[in-house]
Amino acid sequence: MPNTETTGTQRIKRGLMLIVSSPSGAGKTSLCRRLMADHADLDLSTSVTTRKPRPGEQEGREYHFIDDARMDKLVKEDAFLEHAAVHDHRYGSLREPVERALSQGQNVLFDIDWQGAQRISAKAPSDVVRIFILPPSMVELKRRLIARAQDEMAVIERRLQRAKGEISHWAEYDYVILNDDFDRSYAELVHIYHAEVARRSRGLWIAPFVDELMSETI
Ligand SMILES: Nc1nc2c(ncn2[C@@H]2O[C@H](COP(=O)(O)OP(=O)(O)O)[C@@H](O)[C@H]2O)c(=O)[nH]1
């Protein structure tokens, strides 16, 4: 899908889907928010979920919050690129906004789990870049979940119990970032993003540009 970058000449690019996964509390939402804030060419795929909003979360910003009946309806209508059950709730990535963003030349960021990563990768392997975020330790993961102070202790315990299951999928990802120091981890994420956007295979502008270059008389 075309993505234009204007730095003098117009450079049409094929949009990418950046998938970021981690166990709950490792820091993916914080890293993704900053990446979005710093990159106008990147849109977030705002998922649908049946979980209740946390304090401070807004409809349409973190998620579209819906009930099970509406979720069933969307599944029936084939409205999802992928959907999965995670931590006792259901989540899904809506197809239409993603396809629209890609067709408008944007790259799309997904904060989804390993199941979603597998499903989207199977559908469009050459347009997907997968990044897994690891916590420095399980003790630190627990500390971050408690410090975030948005979930009850029982919910935190359940998320911690599931963390090792999520981590066990690390080798299915193209990149792994160890999120110890936030700024260093963020710099690594930005480097990966920039390098992936610059891949030759995404540069739809290159072949016609080189043809033109070759036809120039010196
Ligand atoms: N497969 C899939 N997973 C999702 C989707 N949206 C969110 N998730 C994952 O669901 C898990 C729980 O997310 P959330 O309830 O926001 O808690 P968090 O892990 O603390 O950010 C995380 O691993 C998310 O990456 C989605 O649309 N599809």
Ligand SMILES: Nc1ncnc2c1ncn2[C@@H]1O[C@H](COP(=O)(O)OP(=O)(O)O)[C@@H](O)[C@H]1O
């Ligand atoms: N590198 C880091 N060092 C310390 N705290 C962090 C770091 N990265 C994220 N956090 C904090 O940890 C908590 C969980 O981060 P969050 O981005 O919500 O994780 P996730 O989306 O993976 O569940 C938040 O309070 C966040 O501010």
